[in-house]
Amino acid sequence: MRDLIIIGAGPAGLAAALYATRKRIDCLVISKDLGGKSNYSVHLPESEGPGAIRADELVTVYKNRLEYLRHSHRLAGVKELTASDGAFVCTLDDGSTERARAVIVATGTHLRRIEVPGEKQFLSRGLGYSSISYSHLFAGKRVFLAGDTDRVLDSTLEISIHADAVTTALLAGGRYSPDLLARVGEIDRVTVIEEATIKEFRGDEYAREVVVSSSAGEQTIAADGFFVEPEPEPNTGFVGSGIGLESNGSLKVDGENRTGVPGLFAAGDVTGNGYEQILVSLGEGAKAALSAYRYLLKTGNRRE
Ligand SMILES: Cc1cc2nc3c(=O)[nH]c(=O)nc-3n(C[C@H](O)[C@H](O)[C@H](O)COP(=O)(O)OP(=O)(O)OC[C@H]3O[C@@H](n4cnc5c(N)ncnc54)[C@H](O)[C@@H]3O)c2cc1C
Structure with a gap:
């Protein structure tokens, strides 16, 4: 049995x-890939520049280290995690x-696609x-947002702090807080489309434009950036029933x-x-490892 699985x-x-x-913990990383969502970024027309926090600069050093330590990781999916007797x-x-005696779950989230023409073609473009x-890259620009x-x-x-014009499509069947909706409604630069598809x-x-239908009919909206913002779904389907999850599936x-x-x-x-x-995930990962190390020290002598 290992000390730690990540x-x-x-x-x-x-x-x-x-x-x-x-910390020289006997550790195994099990993952479907190396890098996770940091392998992706959104490229915006005329907005490439020093403003973005670059995943490749931040994460590559960690990836290279793990690739070098081949014995310490398995490229595989975990389909079940159970806990019993420590x-x-x-x-x-x-x-x-x-x-293992301890586990760190760092499986991120995934996002639901809306499955419409052009979505796949322009994703990340x-x-x-x-x-x-x-x-912050949208100062003086137009942005389209949609979500439920x-x-x-x-x-x-x-975004309305930075952009000159924001169009927000509230997707049909969604749930929104009246207070937040009222606050958004007070901002001149924001146009809200309700019951949108x-x-x-x-x-x-x-991507340069989006076609949206609502009770007002069908309209074509041009923008400098488009974001569809469904609620992210935590990747915890493998977590056994003995381990409590929040109602949204997060740990x-x-x-x-x-x-x-x-x-x-x-x-x-x-x-x-x-x-x-x-950066938040990097920091939390470091913290989780140090906490796991303390736990392992307290619950067993590593040189016994
Ligand atoms: C398109 C896009 C652009 C982004 N741009 C930026 C940006 O510019 N700057 C920024 O700071 N953030 C950006 N983010 C957000 C950032 O990428 C994430 O917040 C960050 O990657 C989260 O890190 P994580 O380690 O928690 O999870 P993830 O990066 O999601 O990694 C999860 C890991 O778990 C593995 N995994 C999942 N399920 C299992 C399983 N069952 N078994 C084994 N392995 C599993 C995956 O393969 C992956 O390795 C962007 C995200 C996206 C999608």
């Missing part, structure tokens, strides 16, 4: 792995198992699923990245921290 190798899992290695069992997609990393929860209203408040994204190299942690189960830690987007930032 599930996921996005920024959180990679930083956890680096710290675990430094030990954790990970069952992998191929049916094999790995055991002017069209993204999270505006939080890019809002308060997340899109929060994004609208943030997105029909199509169009463009050239980048809640305390200030030391401990979950409610002794020996089980979580870091990054999977915790539902709401920041969705590479």
Whole structure:
């Protein structure tokens, strides 16, 4: 049995792995890929520049380290995680198992696609699923946002600080807080389309316009950036029933990245921290590894 398994190798899992290695913990990283969502970025027309926090600069060093330490990671999916008698069992997609005294879950989130023409074609070319990393790049520009929860209203408040014009499509069937809706309604630069359905994204190299239908009919909206903001879904489908999840599927942690189960830690987007930032995930991964190290020291002598 190992000391520690880290599930996921996005920024959180990679930083956890680096710290675990430094502490010479007997650790295995199990992940479907290396880098996670930091492998993607949204390119905006005429907005490339020093404003963006570059994933490749931040994460590559951690990725290279793990690639070098080949014995310490398995490129595989975990299909089940169970806890019993102070030990954790990970069952992998191929049916094999790995055991450890402690586990860090760093499996991030995934985003629902809306499945409309042009979505796949322009994804990352002017069209993204999270505006939080890019809002400051829209000074003086036009932005289109769409979503079905308060997340899109929060994004609208943030982007309208920078952009000259924001069109926010509230998708039909969504749920929005009246207070937040009223606050957004007070901003002159924001146009809200209620009960909206997105029909199509169009463009050239980048997304340039979106076709939206609503009770007002069908309209074509041009913008410099497009964001569809569904609520991100935590990748926790493999977490066994004995381990409590929040109602949205996230793994809640305390200030030391401990979950409610002794020996089980979580870091990054999977915790539902709401920041969705590479630097936040890197920091949480490091913290989770150091907390796991303390836990291992307290619960067993590593040189016994
Ligand atoms: C298009 C796009 C652009 C972005 N741009 C920026 C930006 O410019 N700046 C910024 O700071 N942030 C940006 N973000 C957000 C940032 O990428 C994420 O906040 C960050 O990657 C989260 O790190 P994480 O380690 O928590 O999760 P993730 O990066 O999601 O990594 C999760 C890891 O878990 C693995 N995994 C998942 N399920 C399993 C399983 N069952 N078994 C094994 N492994 C599993 C995955 O393969 C992956 O390695 C962007 C996100 C997207 C989608």
